[in-house]
Amino acid sequence: MQNFQFHSASSLEDGLDYLAERAGGCKIIAGGTDLIPALRKADLSFSVTRQKSDQNSVSGSGELCKIVAGGGDVIPMMPKNTHPDYVLNILEIEELRGVTETDDTVRIGPTTTFTEMMESEVLNRCLPLLVQAASSVGGPQIRNRGTIGGNIVSNAPCADVLPAVLALEGNLELHSKKSGMRILPVAEALEAPYKTSIAADEILTGILIGKLPPGTRSGFEKLGRRNAMTTARMNMSVVLKLDDDGTISDLRIVPGAVMPVTRRMTDAEEILLGKKPEASLIEESATLMAESIFKITGIRWSTEYKKPVVQNIFKRILKQLLQDN
Amino acid sequence: MKKRGIGVGSMYYGLGYGFSRPDIGSATIEICEDGSVIVRSGQVDFGQGSDTILCQIVADELDIKYETIQIITADTAMTPDSGPTSASRITYVCGNAMIKAAQALRKKLEHIAEDILGEKDLVFVDGDIHSEAHPDKKMSFANLAKACHLQGIQMVETGWFDNSTPDVDPDTSQGDAYSAYCWASQLAEVEVDTETGKVEVLRVIAVHDVGKAINPSLVEAQIEGGVVMGLGYALTEEIIEEGCIVKNTSFEEYMISTSLDVPRIESHIIEIPSSEGPYGVKGVGEPALIPTAPAILNAICDALDVRITELPANLENLHRLIREKEKSS
Amino acid sequence: MSVEMNKTILRMKINGKAVEVTVKPTWTLLRILREELRLTGTKKGCEQGDCGACTVIMDGKAVNACLVLALQAESKEIETIEGLGTPDDLHPLQGSFIENGAVQCGYCTPGMLMSGAALLDKNPKPNIDEIKRAISGNLCRCTGYVKIIDAIGKASK
Numbered sequence: 001m002q003n004f005q006f007h008s009a010s011s012l013e014d015g016l017d018y019l020a021e022r023a024g025g026c027k028i029i030a031g032g033t034d035l036i037p038a039l040r041k042a043d044l045s046f047s048v049t050r051q052k053s054d055q056n057s058v059s060g061s062g063e064l065c066k067i068v069a070g071g072g073d074v075i076p077m078m079p080k081n082t083h084p085d086y087v088l089n090i091l092e093i094e095e096l097r098g099v100t101e102t103d104d105t106v107r108i109g110p111t112t113t114f115t116e117m118m119e120s121e122v123l124n125r126c127l128p129l130l131v132q133a134a135s136s137v138g139g140p141q142i143r144n145r146g147t148i149g150g151n152i153v154s155n156a157p158c159a160d161v162l163p164a165v166l167a168l169e170g171n172l173e174l175h176s177k178k179s180g181m182r183i184l185p186v187a188e189a190l191e192a193p194y195k196t197s198i199a200a201d202e203i204l205t206g207i208l209i210g211k212l213p214p215g216t217r218s219g220f221e222k223l224g225r226r227n228a229m230t231t232a233r234m235n236m237s238v239v240l241k242l243d244d245d246g247t248i249s250d251l252r253i254v255p256g257a258v259m260p261v262t263r264r265m266t267d268a269e270e271i272l273l274g275k276k277p278e279a280s281l282i283e284e285s286a287t288l289m290a291e292s293i294f295k296i297t298g299i300r301w302s303t304e305y306k307k308p309v310v311q312n313i314f315k316r317i318l319k320q321l322l323q324d325n
Numbered sequence: 326m327k328k329r330g331i332g333v334g335s336m337y338y339g340l341g342y343g344f345s346r347p348d349i350g351s352a353t354i355e356i357c358e359d360g361s362v363i364v365r366s367g368q369v370d371f372g373q374g375s376d377t378i379l380c381q382i383v384a385d386e387l388d389i390k391y392e393t394i395q396i397i398t399a400d401t402a403m404t405p406d407s408g409p410t411s412a413s414r415i416t417y418v419c420g421n422a423m424i425k426a427a428q429a430l431r432k433k434l435e436h437i438a439e440d441i442l443g444e445k446d447l448v449f450v451d452g453d454i455h456s457e458a459h460p461d462k463k464m465s466f467a468n469l470a471k472a473c474h475l476q477g478i479q480m481v482e483t484g485w486f487d488n489s490t491p492d493v494d495p496d497t498s499q500g501d502a503y504s505a506y507c508w509a510s511q512l513a514e515v516e517v518d519t520e521t522g523k524v525e526v527l528r529v530i531a532v533h534d535v536g537k538a539i540n541p542s543l544v545e546a547q548i549e550g551g552v553v554m555g556l557g558y559a560l561t562e563e564i565i566e567e568g569c570i571v572k573n574t575s576f577e578e579y580m581i582s583t584s585l586d587v588p589r590i591e592s593h594i595i596e597i598p599s600s601e602g603p604y605g606v607k608g609v610g611e612p613a614l615i616p617t618a619p620a621i622l623n624a625i626c627d628a629l630d631v632r633i634t635e636l637p638a639n640l641e642n643l644h645r646l647i648r649e650k651e652k653s654s
Numbered sequence: 655m656s657v658e659m660n661k662t663i664l665r666m667k668i669n670g671k672a673v674e675v676t677v678k679p680t681w682t683l684l685r686i687l688r689e690e691l692r693l694t695g696t697k698k699g700c701e702q703g704d705c706g707a708c709t710v711i712m713d714g715k716a717v718n719a720c721l722v723l724a725l726q727a728e729s730k731e732i733e734t735i736e737g738l739g740t741p742d743d744l745h746p747l748q749g750s751f752i753e754n755g756a757v758q759c760g761y762c763t764p765g766m767l768m769s770g771a772a773l774l775d776k777n778p779k780p781n782i783d784e785i786k787r788a789i790s791g792n793l794c795r796c797t798g799y800v801k802i803i804d805a806i807g808k809a810s811k
Contacts, residue, residue: 001680002680003678003679003680004680006723006725029723029726031721032722032726033721036682036702036703037721040702087723089723089725089726139706139792140716141703141706141717141721141769141791142791144716144717145718145721145722223521223640225580226580226582226583226585227790228585228787229704229791230580305641309521309522312520312521372757372760374758546758546796546797549798549799549800550758550795550797551798553798553799554795575700575702575704576699576704576705577700577704583791583799584786584787584789585786585790590798
């Protein structure tokens with residue numbers, strides 16, 4: 001790794017001060033499960049390889065993602081120039097950790113690890129979608145260090161927890177020394193793969209998620225090549241609420257690892273909102289979702305697989321949620 | 326939809342190098358004056374347990390306690406050459422070398438013990454020697470060893486076994502290419518998710534003819550490891566190369582199975598002795614891996630009625646076959 | 655752009671003993687253990703958190719030492735394989751691994767034992783699924799995991 005100076009912030013104020021003086025040249029480290037491999041790889045240049053049968057082999061250092069394994073998995077990779085002069089450790093800032101609740105909101109500290117999310121009584125009770133997503137990441141060692149904040153600010157196309165936060169309409173609480181505190185809906189923070197609109201002198205200090213009305217259901221599925229330690233080939237978060245008469249009053253669909261920047265599929269949601277979940281409408285919604293995705297990404301060699309499968313996964317989660325009582 | 330299928334793969338495998346290639350094993354066994362034994366041999370134990378098995382053979386041939394044997398291996402300064410540790414050959418080839426060295430020593434020891442005890446028909450058991458007719462006439466192996474040394478008798482023997490075979494006919498390719506063949510069948514039960522192309526292997530039953538299982542636990546261990554290698558070979562492992570350079574060299578990119586991917590594995594050992602292997606031994610190191618992918622592919626065929634002709638049968642490859650099948654029906 | 659790296663003194667507890675070592679900011683806990691403290695039981699497999707060979711227990715949780723910057727371990731309590739047991743005083747897991755043939759080449763073994771120990775510390779009687787999950791971040795190529803899972807299960811009885 002290239003040299004850097006290291007500081008462990010003892011408090012939020014200490015961290016914000018440190019950042020303010022070094023904005024642009026400082027990277028924040030929490031669990032380090034994304035950053036440390038990126039720091040190691042930062043000196044290497046990559047070429048991107050595709051499936052053997054594909055004629056168009058893409059190479060070059062402009063790519064942000066490394067595609068491997070024939071199937072074209074997107075391997076998490078920070079932008080090539082991950083050469084910070086300074087690294088700020090925020091794991092010792094007590095107030096950044098833990099899950100708390102008020103009557104209508106759940107507040108998750110950004111340095112809450114995936115394991116802590118899985119063990120949180122509040123999350124299991126109020127936001128089980130996040131627990132499902134967190135438990136799908138990596139393996140035990142990764143989950144003991146990786147954090148929800150890291151998953152969000154890395155903004156990897158293949159993130160597992162970020163799509164769930166999007167589906168739950170999470171808000172990011174950000175602090176900087178210069179500008180104080182601001183709240184940013186998570187959807188607005190995601191600019192480009194591996195890039196957010198979080199400023200260089202800002203620290204993510206909280207993820208705020210409104211509690212869901214009673215009776216709301218949620219489902220998550222992650223598809224990977226193997227059953228642990230695997231990047232998502234794709235994942236899917238769905239939130240669903242039915243009225244007493246069986247009409248869909250709320251529906252949120254967020255497919256992950258299918259687009260450069262993860263987003264809600266509002267067009268597909270609107271097909272079903274306010275309607276009863278009939279098979280033909282579900283089919284229409286799934287088709288529109290897939291078309292919307294591939295309008296954004298363009299047709300790639302992986303499209304022939306992802307297009308039908310993303311629909312299959314969406315439909316089966318929805319089917320399961322409709323059966324749940 | 327989840328569809329299940331069952332498939333079988335069978336294999337035979339010639340152990341050793343065959344085709345008149347050099348294939349020798351050597352072992353030097355020395356009995357020290359305190360009765361402990363030092364074995365020197367060129368092969369490598371990298372975890373498969375050759376040290377254990379070869380010492381078991383020596384212990385058996387000399388009827389001494391296994392714990393009194395020390396083995397030194399893979400040291401060009403100290404150990405006689407036994408060729409590479411590969412080709413599932415070590416127990417067979419080096420085992421035979423051990424037996425030869427041990428039996429030569431045994432003959433010497435019996436002779437000297439008979440002199441000391443004044444009896445013929447001696448029984449060697451567990452590091453002790455006694456007369457069959459007069460069991461009170463006895464001595465320990467340690468004392469026997471000491472006596473040999475005091476008499477200036479060298480208690481070192483080297484055994485050498487040549488496993489090479491004549492080559493096959495250069496025109497017809499017919500002949501006995503290998504000295505012994507190992508046989509195995511494996512059955513796999515799979516469940517395929519037709520909506521995603523994901524395959525779960527639920528169960529593998531592995532039946533291996535190893536000739537003689539000198540250490541059944543170690544044989545099982547090889548089978549289990551081989552089956553999981555076969556699992557990865559069938560479903561997730563793929564080398565991506567570009568211009569002769571391997572691109573996916575990390576554990577992140579070259580995916581081997583994790584603990585959450587492994588099926589229930591039942592291993593069964595069959596012992597049909599080889600004619601020349603030690604106690605009828607054959608081999609299992611590579612055979613363990615060979616039938617697994619065929620069994621899995623046959624199981625997928627049983628489940629879906631699709632034939633896979635390209636590995637790995639990963640998500641994309643399998644789902645493409647599933648879609649093509651749906652279209653055509 | 656070269657930045658001067660200040661060496662810092664790192665203080666932590668390793669296997670119950672207070673330890674002080676001078677480190678560079680770019681060093682990982684793995685490097686400290688193996689090369690500064692000569693505790694080479696923890697293995698270097700991939701250095702990017704994919705294999706689990708470097709698993710240690712930090713403040714009660716199994717982590718990849720390669721993904722912890724050394725200075726992040728300040729004041730932490732670390733348990734390595736050297737602290738799990740000794741040849742004369744084996745941890746039940748170590749004894750069980752030997753008894754049940756769970757060791758082949760041995761490279762994954764320290765990491766497997768630490769993941770197993772972390773599991774049994776929290777969950778003394780895990781079922782098979784819980785055991786499989788606990789070691790799902792530890793790759794093994796030799797054993798197919800079968801005897802390792804068996805050994806952890808038997809150690810928990």
